[in-house]
Amino acid sequence: MKQEPLKIPQATTKRLPLYYRFIQNFSNAGKKRVSSQELSEAMKIDSATIRRDFSHFGALGKKGYGYDVQHLLAFFRQTLDQDEETNVALIGVGSLGTAFLKYNFHKNHNTRIVVAFDTSATEDGMMLSDIPVFEPSKLEEKIQEYGIELVILTVPSRAAQEVTDRLMTTSVKGILNFTPVRLTVPDSIRVHTIDLSVELQTLIYFIKQDEETFTHNS
Structure with a gap:
């Protein structure tokens, strides 16, 4: 059983x-x-x-x-499958995306960025921090080639759902979403959204609550 x-x-x-x-x-x-x-x-x-x-x-x-x-x-x-390495794709190589490429995760984790996509890439692709970067037109092709199941999404908000719609036709099972857009996906894809502005606002709220509590108890 x-x-x-x-x-x-x-x-x-x-x-x-x-x-x-x-x-x-x-x-x-x-x-x-x-x-x-x-x-x-x-x-x-x-x-x-x-x-x-x-x-x-x-x-x-x-x-x-x-x-x-x-x-x-x-x-x-x-439990965390640390012995099995997971290849990750990065979509959107702006300021945040570039920081991800420079850090990469395999130094401390079982995940590593192996391919990236950005509109600034040349027709034949280019290398940034030893990672190949391709035009978005090659998204589906390269995701299949590199066996990608996880994606980090750092594109402009206006492009987030459009890119996600294309990912639905691939082998991708998870998206780490750094855009403020609430993505629509099928049940076969899990999305974790990290909205930095919301996190900052939440932190500010808790700081103010702590200050009010401290003042009240003083």
């Missing part, structure tokens, strides 16, 4: 890469075991939240002992 996949809360899922990163740090520092309190202090996440997150995956630690660092490292590597 096929085992049902674990139903993990979305908030927990978003923290998994962070756990993996900090556990790597503990491993690199030579730590053999770590407590939820030590993770809490390093990550600035409540220890009860960490224990609750870990509980979704069964017994990852032992009471009075904590967590074995190498066991956690192997667990999260497998």
